Amino acid sequence: MSSRPQRPHGRPDAGRVASHLAVMGAVAVVMGVLAACLAIPFAGLVGVAAKDVSKGMVNLPESIEAKDLSQKTRIYDVNGNLIASLYDQNRINVPLSSISRPMVKAIVAIEDYRFYDHGALDLKGTLRAFITNQANGGSVQGGSSITQQMVKQTLLYQAETDEERKAATEETYARKIRELRYAIAFEKNHTKDWILERYLNIAYFGDGAFGVQSAARHFFSKNAKDLNLLESATLAGLVKNPVGYDPIDNPERAESRRNVVLDRMAQLGILTEKKAERLSSKPIGKTLKIETSPNGCQQSRAPFFCDYVVNWLLKDPVLGDTPKERRRTLNNGGLTINTTINLDMQKGADDAVSSHVFQTDQAIGGLAMVEPGTGDVRAIAQSRPMGKDKQGGETYLNYVVPKKYGDANGFQAGSTFKVFVLAEAINQGIPLSTTISSPQEMNIPDEAFENCDGPYAGDGEGWNVSNSTGSGTFDLYSGTQQSVNTFFAQLETQTGMCEPLRLAADMGVKVPLAQKVPSWILGVSDSNPLEIAQAYATFAARGLHCEPRPVTQVLDSSGQVLKDFAPDCEQVMPGATADAVNDILRGVMEPGGFGQNIAIDKPSAGKTGTNQNNMSVWFAGYTPTISTAAMVAGANEFGEWVSLNGQVVGGTYISEAFGSTVAGPIWGDAMAAASPNLPYEDFQAPPGDEIAGVLTSVPDVTGQAVEAATAQLEAAGFTVADGGQVNSEVEAGLVASTSPEAGTALSTGDTVTIYGSTGYVPPPATEGGNGNGNGNGNGRGRGRGRG
Template sequence: MEVILNRRKRRKMRLIRLLFRLILLLFVLLTAAAVGLLSYTKMQGPPPLTVAQTTVYFGADQSIIGERHQGENRHWLELSAIDHDVIDATIAVEDRKFYNHFGFDPFRIGGAMVANIRSQSMVQGASTITQQYARNLYLSHDKTWKRKWNELMYSLRLEMNYDKDQILEGYLNTVYYGHGAYGIEAAAYHYFGKSAQELSLAEASMLAGIPKGPSYYSPLFDLERAKKRQSVVLQSMVATGVLTQVEADEAYAEDLVFDHDELEATTTVGPYFQDAVERELIQEIGLEPTLFEIGGLRIYTTLDPNMQREAERFVQAEMPNNDLQVALVALDPMQGDVKALVGGKEYHDSPFNRATDLERHGGSTFKPFLYYAALENGYTPASTLLSEETTFTLDEGREVWKPSNFNDNYANDFITLLQAMAYSDNIYAIKTHLLLGMDKLVDVADRTGMTSPLSERASLALGAAEVNPLELATAYSAFANGGQRVTPRLVRKVVDSEGEILYESEPELEPALDPRLAYITTDLMKGMFDPYLNGYTSVTGGSISHFLSREVAGKSGSTPTDSWMVGFTPQLSTSVWVGYDRDHLIDSSEAQIAKRIWAQFTEHALEGQDMIPFDVPDGVIGVEMDPFTGLLATEDCPTHRTTYFLEGTEPTTPCQSPSEEDAMPDEEQDHDKENIIDRFFRWFGN
């Protein structure tokens, strides 16, 4: 009997020793496997942590005017900038052992495996914060064994190459909180309209519960269900010791105010402007396109949101419901900062930016550059030329050209430069252009900032060159600011997600025009709004003068397919174009829309700002002139207007009453009216 017992004892001991050896061998193998796995993941190096973030556009008033993201609205915050209640709540409910494991929790995995085997499906997960971060970065959210293995491998790589705070920061900035909000900062703004740095305990615990089921636990979908989830989060925080039960109860009882009504729809101010900003940063400034794909940029622009809304308001109010299109650019003539930009009637229907990419004839908007050149070459506002139907012979007799005035209205008499500008007389403009030499207009346009190629031809006096609204608003700024050429500026500063300044700009101005002649040209352009100057035809801006309460100057222009209005105050230079994208004629009613948009926008965009007059520079003198003869006004003159001249060029001959003119010999009257320049043009034209 004793022998049998000994045998059994020895056999049992052998089994125990064998089991111990097997366990020891298994432990060694597992340890070796773990060491090998960790060494392998370490050797693979750190996986990239780059994720697409939201790029934010700021207006000149620092307000957010738009956001761009690759389908994921995300704003990155450093861990130190995130409210600590958010961190504690997240760790408590998602991964209490976060700071004590190597990326996975064997006990949670084991429990989840048992539950999944029982249900014969992947019903339960056991992902740590590191695993969830790995999934957010590199993997899909499918519940498959292959995905879980890959998730484990990426988790180990993260743990072996980054510290815990880096992983936690990454997780909080990538996890999905529902409604298109990725990361705690986007979620905080979406649900509560504030930064993640400013969340209360109640708000933090509410948000921490959402990632388990962003749609299921969203308080915007089911507040009662979300409150139950919030209670789970708060009790988890009590269990981990970061809260007392009293603090948890107080947080749960706090009424939460959601700001989602404002944030449901992303408000974009100036979509055409934002497109122009991105293109300028890439094509002209040289930022890499990948920076916009990655996102996280803070782009500080020059756009004035209030002015932009006024521009869009009047475009919507004035544009008919057909294919007619529009463009508007308004900039600060003293700085070059673009304050408002509309590239079309509706961005979603047509994102083509007509404000910057349009190529259309500018019409009579070229005349201010022509008449500035005339002033540089001896003209004065009193200079007279004959306005009559004229046929011009060009190119040494090889070309015959017979342009006309609008509606074939001619004075059939001599008119002053002041009248020619106010009436937009084409015959006066062409004669001036030919007399000066066709290079003079091109030179002035170039000096003021026009960038489109301009050819030296007779028709350039009538704007036969393709231009866009941005360059016209820019070029007119040289008249508004006293002769300085400005560079249009859309962007003030660009900052990346790390806070590094990638680009910063300052206003660029350089002398371009004589301040005295720029002012005199401006004074001439004020005449288009003065019905007092009506004569053989009406001033071109009389129909919109009732919209205006401040001192403005400008010039309209038209072609069979285009209508322009460009004008300015000392604070704002604005260009408006109206026309069809294809070769389609505009009718008489459509031709007035650009003027109405310009006038109403100018008036309302500057509402509340000082009514600043144009500064009269030294060396310029104002005299009372008869606008119809260019002579010095006296009591005998039926009309007079204060008109400005270079000192020493103002008229000194007084105008005469009709009775005095009748008493003059015919030869003297003719001599007084027709000077040598007029005789030259009479000969040249006929």
């Protein structure tokens, strides 16, 4: 750069303004010189050019608006890690202050060394170029100032039609004069620093890198502010011919061009000839450190989550009034999108799904993880990777999210829907201890089911429902834990259809009108893992339902907040109801439950789901801090849904598919990977004074004072009775035992009898002794004899 002090930002000085007044006269002089000096054959060309110039000048506006340059949008995970970039042009705008001085000096030296000394037109360079070009056949190249080059790039960038793009690049004097007029306007209205800054940000440096910051990142893996002299000379040399001088494809030409820049800088005294010679000897290949900039979701670290984020934001008018405008903003707006994904959980989810369902299997595996209380989507994964190779198992369909965000219809969710009737039964005050005799199969008349308008009017044949888990008499605990169909069909006759369906909708699961039939509780409508995970998260959050949220904040290219996305939550059931559901579903994860083999080291609850003909199987489970739904569905190479029975999935033959055995292990692996980073938090016990028939384990109060033991038992919801004293080794006056014994599950309000200790243990009976003395086994006979 010239050693002349830089002018401050603001209006140009009077000298520069005055110089522009002579520009048009200078153009006339140039044209006159050409007419006088060139041979007759060129006179016609000059005349034509003059006419073009005259016509063009009359029709030109005085200036053009310099629109904001497109910049790439970056998507970050919850911890600030970059997961994806979106762009039409790989560009990151930076101020001139964030570009190294060697880079500024190099670009000015090779492109327009008198940039800070002349106005819009460098008369010496332009006259020389005009004469040289005429002598070589009339092409219009060279001689342009940096301002003129910036104008050309701006016209090309802002061209919206083929005609405008052609006009911005045509090799005619008319184009040069148009550029000159606009250059005059820019120099009049902006400082030299502003013009140079825009030039360095708009210029193309090759191999997909637009602007000096992206070029610095791409070729040297550093920021523009950190470019050294050798790197700066390389980039400065690229703008003349980004393809021909590409240092990756054409290293010899790129090195030669770099050395030209170094020589020019030496000529101008920016560096010594000795230093230029020393730098020129370094092979260009040893200076490069290529950094790729993946574009789009397919190259993302979480492709389907990225795709979900994009489609989610395309619904939000903050990015534009139409989907087209929003897409343009996403790809060109330089946005910063902060999301909710946790890459550690995402990796665990990806590994869990891919290890149990291979991408070319006749099945699709999927999983979603949602945080209760916020709706934050922590991970989504599926077995079929993103791509167009269908034979290789690739797809662009996102099977894990709702159709409006992923284009997939979803899958029948099976018995995961039963929880909506369970929760509504609790809401309606049906005791958890309620027992229902549930045969293997039965027919229930249509009119036994009430919908919102009265008795359900079916086809008159009733609902023929059968079990796959056996028959018997079950209460709400055992009927849910064993997922007994005939139990829930009869429970639905008590709750009605209307309120459970309404609760399901409030929890984010909307059943289509055509499928609002009694059998809806068996999950006959399509769903997806994200929908099920967020519904079950409602129980984990004690009745607070939150809409799934993949994005927390969007910033514009200047770092200003475009929109904060707050959690969208609503209490849809009493906390006590959710507590009761949690108490029931945690039994699935305990010994004897379907999920005992996949339980993690944190308190958890879950529910299986298997649809008709075993075409899809599910496992939905959660802790108080994370909710996860896993699914496997049969699908052949034609995209047709098929039964999982008889398939080889993940290298394992499946004779008969169930949620606990096929989907459950995916859930277990993903949750085990996440568990070390989850806090230890237990579910809240359901309050017996609000939930009828709560089954609670009798606490062990042995050895406590009777008063303290009574208080603990009453706090657990039991009625306490005094059973008197018994002989025991426990200290006298403390509790010796209870009936029922500790660990027995009882309903709220049931009676627990406390037996105090005498502190005395009678000696063993002797031969020939009085059989009546201790015949009752508790020592009370002997006590009476002694008394």
